[in-house]
Amino acid sequence: MGSLSDQQYISVDRRNWLIYGASVRGASHEREHISNQDSIYWRYSKQEDIGILSVADGHGSDTYFRSKFGSNIAAKIATQTMFRFITQCHSSSNTFSSVRDIIRYSIPRILVKNWNNRVTSHINRNPFTTYELDKFLGKKDPSSKDKLERHPQIAYGSTLLTVAVTKDYFLFFQIGDGNILVVDEHRNVIAPFEKNINDSDDKKSVVTLNTTDSLCMESSWLRFKVGIYSIYDLKPRLILLTTDGYYNSFKDETGFRKIGTDYLDILDNYGQQYIQSKLEFLLKETSQKGSGDDITLGYLYKINQ
Numbered sequence: 001m002g003s004l005s006d007q008q009y010i011s012v013d014r015r016n017w018l019i020y021g022a023s024v025r026g027a028s029h030e031r032e033h034i035s036n037q038d039s040i041y042w043r044y045s046k047q048e049d050i051g052i053l054s055v056a057d058g059h060g061s062d063t064y065f066r067s068k069f070g071s072n073i074a075a076k077i078a079t080q081t082m083f084r085f086i087t088q089c090h091s092s093s094n095t096f097s098s099v100r101d102i103i104r105y106s107i108p109r110i111l112v113k114n115w116n117n118r119v120t121s122h123i124n125r126n127p128f129t130t131y132e133l134d135k136f137l138g139k140k141d142p143s144s145k146d147k148l149e150r151h152p153q154i155a156y157g158s159t160l161l162t163v164a165v166t167k168d169y170f171l172f173f174q175i176g177d178g179n180i181l182v183v184d185e186h187r188n189v190i191a192p193f194e195k196n197i198n199d200s201d202d203k204k205s206v207v208t209l210n211t212t213d214s215l216c217m218e219s220s221w222l223r224f225k226v227g228i229y230s231i232y233d234l235k236p237r238l239i240l241l242t243t244d245g246y247y248n249s250f251k252d253e254t255g256f257r258k259i260g261t262d263y264l265d266i267l268d269n270y271g272q273q274y275i276q277s278k279l280e281f282l283l284k285e286t287s288q289k290g291s292g293d294d295i296t297l298g299y300l301y302k303i304n305q
Contacts, residue, residue, distance in 0.1 A: 111221070161174050
């Protein structure tokens with residue numbers, strides 16, 4: 001579960017999938033002695049035919065001074081919450097259509113609630129220190145301290161990307177920046193929230209914002225993008241989740257999207273062990289030559305039979 005040292009297989013609808021990923025500290029963060037703000041976590045179950053992968057990116061500034069904890073909590077709580085929800089749905093024999101509205105409207109609120117509860121528990125065990133509060137205040141208006149006291153989750157600000165693969169459907173959740181790419185069986189590279197798959201009511205176009213949405217915002221569940229696709233609407237060979245440090249390392253979107261087929265080719269031609277031995281090196285090299293930011297990549301790969 002979430003170990004970066006083990007390859008992990010699931011069998012979904014008689015198809016074998018591999019879940020794996022890596023997270024590296026950005027080149028600029030290494031120079032500035034700042035810890036990696038990204039997190040990755042996954043869970044799989046052969047018995048339940050479920051694979052869930054989450055990637056999160058803490059905002060990392062003085063305002064979000066505990067964001068590395070926020071991203072770690074986000075990746076874990078999202079994976080655990082989705083696993084519980086899906087296993088309960090399966091045990092109740094609910095169909096894709098019967099859980100559609102629950103997934104679309106209820107899951108974001110549940111994810112945010114569980115994240116807030118875990119953050120509150122962390123604060124209760126580890127109260128803010130004088131050093132942290134001094135960094136937070138900096139040159140800010142003194143009223144900022146009151147805002148932090150009313151809504152301490154600010155310190156843990158993080159984005160979140162989650163994908164769940166089941167025997168009946170694929171689920172995608174996103175708040176904030178970061179990217180999800182799907183490479184289908186015809187080598188088309190798809191962003192699930194763009195309007196290029198059937199069932200357009202479940203998707204929104206990707207919009208670039210100057211200020212990213214965050215789990216720490218009040219009513220943040222309203223800012224989630226949710227994608228729900230049946231196994232008949234989406235036929236992926238590879239699903240990639242990346243934090244924005246990866247996208248920002250490319251000059252344009254075309255260059256970034258090409259990583260979808262590049263990783264698929266590597267996995268098909270060289271195998272899982274090869275990519276697992278090279279992944280951290282590839283991510284570090286990308287950060288050094290590109291954005292300098294932390295980079296996390298997780299994937300679900302359908303193995304050719």
